[in-house]
Amino acid sequence: MVIPSLIECKRDGGALPPGTWAAIVRAYAAEEIPDYQMAALLMAVVWRGLSAAELTELTGAMLDSGSRLDFDGWAVPRVDKHSTGGVGDKTSLLLAPMLACCGGAVPMMSGRGLGHTGGTLDKLESIPGFTTQLTLSAAEAQVRRLGCALFGQTPEIAPVDRRLYALRDVTGTVPSVPLIAASIMSKKLAEGLDALVLDVKAGSGAFLADEKDALALARTMIGLGEASGVRTVALVTAMDRPLGRACGNALEVEECILALRGEGPPDLMAVTLALGEEMLLAAGLETDRGAARGRLVESVQSGAALRRLADVIEAQEGNPAVVDDPALLPQAPQRAVYTAPAAGIVAAVRPRAVGQGIIALGGGRRRMEDAVQHAVGFVITARPGDVVEAGQPIATIHARDAEGLEAGATALREAILIGSGPAAPRQLVSHRVTADGVEAIAP
Amino acid sequence: MVIPSLIECKRDGGALPPGTWAAIVRAYAAEEIPDYQMAALLMAVVWRGLSAAELTELTGAMLDSGSRLDFDGWAVPRVDKHSTGGVGDKTSLLLAPMLACCGGAVPMMSGRGLGHTGGTLDKLESIPGFTTQLTLSAAEAQVRRLGCALFGQTPEIAPVDRRLYALRDVTGTVPSVPLIAASIMSKKLAEGLDALVLDVKAGSGAFLADEKDALALARTMIGLGEASGVRTVALVTAMDRPLGRACGNALEVEECILALRGEGPPDLMAVTLALGEEMLLAAGLETDRGAARGRLVESVQSGAALRRLADVIEAQEGNPAVVDDPALLPQAPQRAVYTAPAAGIVAAVRPRAVGQGIIALGGGRRRMEDAVQHAVGFVITARPGDVVEAGQPIATIHARDAEGLEAGATALREAILIGSGPAAPRQLVSHRVTADGVEAIAP
Numbered sequence: 001m002v003i004p005s006l007i008e009c010k011r012d013g014g015a016l017p018p019g020t021w022a023a024i025v026r027a028y029a030a031e032e033i034p035d036y037q038m039a040a041l042l043m044a045v046v047w048r049g050l051s052a053a054e055l056t057e058l059t060g061a062m063l064d065s066g067s068r069l070d071f072d073g074w075a076v077p078r079v080d081k082h083s084t085g086g087v088g089d090k091t092s093l094l095l096a097p098m099l100a101c102c103g104g105a106v107p108m109m110s111g112r113g114l115g116h117t118g119g120t121l122d123k124l125e126s127i128p129g130f131t132t133q134l135t136l137s138a139a140e141a142q143v144r145r146l147g148c149a150l151f152g153q154t155p156e157i158a159p160v161d162r163r164l165y166a167l168r169d170v171t172g173t174v175p176s177v178p179l180i181a182a183s184i185m186s187k188k189l190a191e192g193l194d195a196l197v198l199d200v201k202a203g204s205g206a207f208l209a210d211e212k213d214a215l216a217l218a219r220t221m222i223g224l225g226e227a228s229g230v231r232t233v234a235l236v237t238a239m240d241r242p243l244g245r246a247c248g249n250a251l252e253v254e255e256c257i258l259a260l261r262g263e264g265p266p267d268l269m270a271v272t273l274a275l276g277e278e279m280l281l282a283a284g285l286e287t288d289r290g291a292a293r294g295r296l297v298e299s300v301q302s303g304a305a306l307r308r309l310a311d312v313i314e315a316q317e318g319n320p321a322v323v324d325d326p327a328l329l330p331q332a333p334q335r336a337v338y339t340a341p342a343a344g345i346v347a348a349v350r351p352r353a354v355g356q357g358i359i360a361l362g363g364g365r366r367r368m369e370d371a372v373q374h375a376v377g378f379v380i381t382a383r384p385g386d387v388v389e390a391g392q393p394i395a396t397i398h399a400r401d402a403e404g405l406e407a408g409a410t411a412l413r414e415a416i417l418i419g420s421g422p423a424a425p426r427q428l429v430s431h432r433v434t435a436d437g438v439e440a441i442a443p
Numbered sequence: 444m445v446i447p448s449l450i451e452c453k454r455d456g457g458a459l460p461p462g463t464w465a466a467i468v469r470a471y472a473a474e475e476i477p478d479y480q481m482a483a484l485l486m487a488v489v490w491r492g493l494s495a496a497e498l499t500e501l502t503g504a505m506l507d508s509g510s511r512l513d514f515d516g517w518a519v520p521r522v523d524k525h526s527t528g529g530v531g532d533k534t535s536l537l538l539a540p541m542l543a544c545c546g547g548a549v550p551m552m553s554g555r556g557l558g559h560t561g562g563t564l565d566k567l568e569s570i571p572g573f574t575t576q577l578t579l580s581a582a583e584a585q586v587r588r589l590g591c592a593l594f595g596q597t598p599e600i601a602p603v604d605r606r607l608y609a610l611r612d613v614t615g616t617v618p619s620v621p622l623i624a625a626s627i628m629s630k631k632l633a634e635g636l637d638a639l640v641l642d643v644k645a646g647s648g649a650f651l652a653d654e655k656d657a658l659a660l661a662r663t664m665i666g667l668g669e670a671s672g673v674r675t676v677a678l679v680t681a682m683d684r685p686l687g688r689a690c691g692n693a694l695e696v697e698e699c700i701l702a703l704r705g706e707g708p709p710d711l712m713a714v715t716l717a718l719g720e721e722m723l724l725a726a727g728l729e730t731d732r733g734a735a736r737g738r739l740v741e742s743v744q745s746g747a748a749l750r751r752l753a754d755v756i757e758a759q760e761g762n763p764a765v766v767d768d769p770a771l772l773p774q775a776p777q778r779a780v781y782t783a784p785a786a787g788i789v790a791a792v793r794p795r796a797v798g799q800g801i802i803a804l805g806g807g808r809r810r811m812e813d814a815v816q817h818a819v820g821f822v823i824t825a826r827p828g829d830v831v832e833a834g835q836p837i838a839t840i841h842a843r844d845a846e847g848l849e850a851g852a853t854a855l856r857e858a859i860l861i862g863s864g865p866a867a868p869r870q871l872v873s874h875r876v877t878a879d880g881v882e883a884i885a886p
Contacts, residue, residue, distance in 0.1 A: 010615075035479035036479045039482040040614035041615075043454065043486035047490045170446070170479075171447065171483035
C-alpha cells in the first residue's frame, strides 16, 4: 500500500478501491501510517468527501478495530439515541431511564463536551461519586439488570476512532459529513443495537448549522445504520437556542430530575417525547405513536423513570439521594440574577455564545484534557419571542467567584438579543428522516 | 498562534492575516508545529491556494530561514536558469559554461531527480569524482573564479523548504502552483541573482501538464522574482516528448559534451539557445537578441564552453578528461538496439513512460534515499512525426543486465507510439512570459 498515491487519489477527487480503507485503518492502528500522512488524507476527505462504499468500509473498519457489547441471545430490544450535540441538550439523562421503564434496553455510550457544546459524561459526573468508566462487561451486566447504563467510550471500543478524533481536533478536519458519520456510527454500532434514533441538530448552535448539511448527515448515518441491520431514524431538532432553561453540568442534571418529576420545561419535554416515541417505535416496543407517547408520559407521571435514574446512579457509584434533594449536587458559591438590559422582544438566545460563556465560567473545555467545573452555568428563562421589560430577570448566573459573575454577564449580553420585531426561531422538531426519505413535520 | 484555527481559515478558503505565514515558518523551523498539522495545512493550500500576499510572505520566510550567496559589490551580473523538470532536460550543463563564457556569472544550485524526471545533480555525479556538495563560500569563490558553479542545495539554504519538500513528497501535496513557486523561488532568490530565466515545461511529461497551469506557475514565479528585484523571464517549452535523444544520467552528460562540440540534437540546441538568449538579455549582458544568439553559438564553436565545463569539472573534483573522451563516463554493461515494432509515423514519445523506464532500469529514484545507477538509460532517435519501417532501429537501451534490457524494452513499447496519421507535438518554445504579460511565440 503506497500511502502517498492513495492521498493523491483522494486529493484528485477519486474513490479509493475496495479494501483500501480497511487496510488504511489496520495500518494506522498498527502505527504503520504516520499522523502526518493521515492528516493530509483527512483534509483531502474534508475537501472531496467519501463515496457511499468508502464510507461503509471506513466505518466498518473503525468498528472492527475494537470490541462490541454482546447481547446475543437476549430478547430485550436494544435502542439508543445519539445527538449531534448542542447547548442545554440533556435528553439522554431522561430517555435512558424512561425507555428502560418502557421495556427497552439502553446501552448508552456517550462523550464529553468539547467547544461550545456540552457532553453527557460531564453532566453525569457532576453527581457526587458517579462513575462513567464502566468496563464493557460491567456495562453489559447493568443493561441486563436495570435496562440502561450511561458510560463513556471504553478503550476497547473503536480505538482507531479515538485516535482519529484527537488528530482531527488539532488539524482542522472535524467538519466533514462522512468523517462525522463514520466516527459516530463506528461507536454506536459497537453497542449491539436493534434500533437507533438520531437527534440531528440544526441552527447556529449545531456543529453543522445549515439544515441541508444536517439532513445530509442524517441520511448518511441512517444509511450506515441500516446497512448494519440497525433500524435507524433521525429527527432534525432546533439548536438555534439552548434546549430547556439550564445550561451547565449540575444545573442540567437538576433540570432533568425536575423533568422526571413532571416539572420539565415544555421545549425539553417536547423534544424528549418526540425522540422517545421514535425509540419505542424503532425498537418494535410499540406500533402506535399515541400509545408510545402515553407510555413515556406514564413512566414520568408514575415516578418510575425517576426511581430508575436513582437505581442507575446507585449502580454507578453515585449518590442516589440527589433525585430527592438536588441541592446535594455541587452548588456554585456565587449567583446573580441577570436582567433584561432593555424592553422589547427576545430576538435570539444564541447557543454558541451561551456555550462560550460556560467555558468562560470554567464549566466547559477548550481542550480534551481541561478539567470542568460542574456547578457553574446559566439558567435562562427568556425564550425567543418573549416580551420583556427593562430590568426584568431573564437568567441566573452560577459562578465560582465575582469575576465569573462578570464573565457570565458579558456572555449573556452577547447571547440574549432583544429587539423590537417578532422572533423567528426554528421549529423545535422540523424533520423526520428514515431510510425511505425526509418528511417535514407540520408545525 | 492557534494552529488549528489557521488551518480552518485556509480550509474554508480564507487568506491568513499578514505576518501569519512568517510566524508559521519560524515556528515550524523551531519544531513548534508538528508535521501532522503542517501536512493538513499544506493539503488545505493545495485545495484553496494562496493569495499573492500570502505567497510573497511564505516565500520570503522560507528564504529567510537560511543563508544566501553573497556577491555584494561584484560587478559581474549573476544569472541562473531554472527548469520545472522533465525527461532528457539537460540544458543546465550547457548553459552554465556557455553563459560564463559570455561574461555572466551562474551560481547554479540544482536538485535531484524524483519521480519520472531527472535531476542535474544526478547527471553531474555520473562524472567520475565530481562533487556537487560545495559549501556556500566554496561555491561563491568558484563562481567568482570560473563564472559558474554547479552544486546542490546546501543545508544553510532555505532549510524550511527542505523539510517542507520532504513532507509534501509523502503527503500528496506537491502539485500546487503556489507551493511549487515558493519552493523554487525561496532557493533561487538565495543565489544572489540579478536575473533568472525560468524554463516552464508543458505537456504530458511536465509536473503541470496543462499549459494554463504552466503559464500560471510562470506568472507566479515571475511575480515573486520581480518583487525581490530579480529580473525574471519564463519560456514555456515542450515536455510532451524527451528533450534531445539521451535519457539517463551519464548518457545525458555525454550528449552535453557532444553538444558543446557542436554535435547536439537540434531540439536540445534550440531550447538551449532560446534560454541562453533570455539569460544574456535579462542579465543586461546583451541588448540585441541576434547578437546574444551569436555570442552563445560562438562560445560553442570556439570550444570555449567545453573548456569551461572541463575547468568546472576539475574544480569540483571530477575527471576533466571526460570532455575529450566521454567513454570515461560509466558505461552500462548491457546494450540493445530497440526497433520499431511496426511501420508508420511516430505519434508520440511519452516522457513519463521513458522516465518510469529509467527508474525500472535503476537510473532514477522513487524515494529521496534511493541510490541511482548512473550508466543506464535510453538513447531515443525516433521523434514524433518520423516515418519508420518495421524493424528499423529507433532507440538503444543501456542496462545493468539482461533483465534490465527486458524492462527497458517494455518501457519503450509503452513510450513510443507508432500510428498512421500525422503527429501533433507541442511547439518547442511556445510562450515567452515576463512581468508585462504572455507572448505567444510564432511557430
